Amino acid sequence: MPELPEVETVRRQLEPLIRGRRISGFELAPGAERLLRGASAAELRDQLRDRRFERVDRRGKYLGLQLDDGRCCVVHLRMTGALHFRRSDHPEERFTRAVFQLADDHQLRFVDIRKFGTIDVVDQMADALPKLGPEPLSDEFDVAALWDALRGRTIALKAALLDQRSVAGIGNIYADEALFLARLHPEVPAGALRARERIALHAAIQTVLEEGVAHGGASFRDYTDTAGKAGEQQYYVRVFRRTEQPCDECNTPIRRTIVGGRATHWCPRCQHPRQKTRNLPHQSRPRSP
């Protein structure tokens, strides 16, 4: 479920909530062992007990909960994971898979219907991360960095955007949205972009991710923030899950196809391969739920 904007929303909310709080216990729900990538719940409990949270970092879709002994609890929410911060007496959510008990009668709960999420405690956050591309909202992400990731690749552009080694944090929603904003067909070979197309795509990626963060992430299905609340970005999307609805720009029905194994939503007119006129779309407006 969560992509960069959703994970960043959680990071921003979580940091002030847990900073300085002492961990008094850690419990894993029965059947949730696979969240722990090797370690046992008992080992994690030993590593976490009496530590305090100092800071919450994010790299791509990974969260790093920094501990006061210099170690790091790295969490990935995958498809349906959420981190809820609750008072201990708040009724436990269905599908709660792990609970960080905090000393002041609060809990950080890892709630995850499908159990795809992961929790890892390591010396350094980087130790738990695979090879990741640049952070798209940082200074290191310029047009050259984007082109470095795409140059020479023959796979569909959309598939390249979903590859976390290209740019970290883009997922299915924001890939479709960025391609629409940049007026690019999802199946053009990634390495075939012309200079102006790279510039447009770079800008579009930053625009859609910033917009997602500004709206607290997108809740199409399961995503909830640290208070269990939905985001608003789903009301602002231009193509994602708008199959057969008219394109904001040209009224052509949005098409849904499969690219890189994932549902892909695009405007066959605005995103025609090698489109000549490329007027940038105007500011999006909220639509009714």
Added chain:
DNA sequence: CGTTACCTGAAA
């Protein structure tokens, strides 16, 4: 490189 598996529930 594309496809499948992982898991569970909601929607069709």
Added chain:
DNA sequence: TTTCAGGTAACG
């Protein structure tokens, strides 16, 4: 009943 789901890792 079947299909689909915002992500990745492990296949072939």
